[in-house]
Amino acid sequence: MSAESTPEPGIPGTPGTNGPSRRGKGRRRKPRAARRKGLMITAWTAAGIVVLGGTGVGYVYFKLNGNLKSVDIDQALGTDRPEKADNGSQNILVLGSDTRSGSNKELGGGADDGTARSDTAMIVHVYEGHRKASVVSVPRDTLIDRPACTDTDGGSHPAASGVMFNSAYSTGGAACAVKTVESLTGIRMDHYLEVDFSGFQELIDELGGVEVTTTQDIEDPDSHLDLTAGTHRLTGEQALGLVRTRHGVGDGSDLGRIQLQQAFLKALLDQVKDIDLFGNPKRLYDLADTATDTVTTDSDLGSVNALLSFANGLKGIGASDMTMITMPVVYDPADPNRVLLEEAKAQQVWTALRNDRPIPKSATKGTATGEAKGVVS
Incomplete structure (x- = not known):
């Protein structure tokens, strides 16, 4: 089955510190220098590449299918969840993890202990008709009340108050991350x-890099990034540095990094759409091989055919x-980080x-921003 003959189906159905939760508004103070780095999510792009690369027959199909990893979220969470939408929309939780083992140790730093953290989280809402989407980035440093949850191995984890959002993933993996997002949003x-x-x-390297324009110099030794103002075609290493940096631009917060990530994702999506991959079969296969080996999905998307349908x-x-x-x-007046x-x-x-309505502009007016908007396009 080639991508051209594929029909157009719809989408198929470090732990935080316990303590009291605080609320309030405050001015941003200078953040501490040593902070863990975030990761830009390219799962949408990966899914799109699978659409282009899946042949549906022979060795290639079985190789790509064998690459995919999946987790049974539904089994772990059971029935105590918000109801499925009946308006034709879909919601996807997209996470970037920084596993500190294997090849990720050099990229993410930290101990080679096999642990992982969700340094980037995006709630993707696809509107009815699947022609528009809203993306809500959830700051990893947000203090929340984490619900009790069960991980995909059957382990139970108690609720906790006033902990960082990304503690959900490091505590109980994908299932606890989903449970926390559903509890937070309803x-x-x-x-x-x-x-x-x-x-x-x-x-990024398989794609041949991504072109972005920066409006100011960006230098961050922690992220191995040194860019002058202007247009650049970023390698994979440079792109990773850009979406991880928090000291090179803005106010040095995770919020500024999120603004860079969002700008980079838009540039990435535009580039993928303009690339003619069918003219280079080897590149096409290499991209599909990398994409399927990169993503972890819920069990409903755990096959090439399901991911093809999703991406289409x-x-x-x-x-x-x-x-x-x-x-x-808002910034926490008790802790600038x-x-x-x-x-x-x-x-x-x-x-x-x-x-299934557009997000009103009033929802973000007057909230903390990170002060990095417009630095990258």
């Missing part, structure tokens, strides 16, 4: 996609069809997505 996550440091870098339902969505925001938060949910504005976001 929205059912229909699918789960995850990509890691080394996979991200390999995908999204491939009409380009950068201009996406609205990207950061979950409404943490943020707190701005609950009233966040509810505007969740209500809009539940009703």
Whole structure:
């Protein structure tokens, strides 16, 4: 089955510190120098490459199918979840993990202990008709109340208050991350996609780099990044440095890094759409091989055919069809390296997505930004 003959189906159905939760608004203070780095998610791009690369027959099919890793989120979470939407929309939790083992140790730093953290999280809402989408980035440093959850191995994890959002993944993996997002938003996550440091870098290199324009010099030794203002074609290593940096631009916070990640994702999506991969079969296969070996999915997407169907339902969505925001938060006056949910504005976001409506601009007005918007395009 070639990509051209594929039909257009829809989308198929470090732990934080325990302590009291705090709320309030405050001015941003200078963050501490040593901070763990985030990861830009390219799972959408990976899925799109699978659409182009899946042949559906012979060795290639079985090789790509064998690459895929999946986790049974539904089995772990059971029935105590928000109801599925009946308005034709879909919600996908996309995570970037920084596993500190194997090839990721050099890229992510830290101990080679096999642990992983979700340094980047995006809630992707695909509207009815699958022609537009909204993306809500969830800051990893947000202090939340984490619900009790069961991981995919059957292990139980108690609830915790006033912990960082990314503690959910490091505590109980993908299932606990999904449980936490559903508890936070009241929205059912229909699918789960995850990509890691080394996979991200390999995908960018397989694509031949990504072109971006920076409006100022960006220098961050921690992320091995040194860019002058202007237009650059970033290698995988440079791209990873850009989406990990938090000291090179803005106010040095995770929020500024999120703004860079969102700008890079738009540039990446535009480039993938313009590449004629069918003219280079080897490159096409290499991209598909890397993409399927990079992503971890929920069990419903754990085969090439399912991922093909999923990606075909999204491939009409380009950068201009996406609205990207950061979950409404304010800086924590008690700790300059943490943020707190701005609950009233966040509810505007969740209500809009539940009703398959655009996110109102008022939902992000006056919230913390990170001050890096417009640095990269």
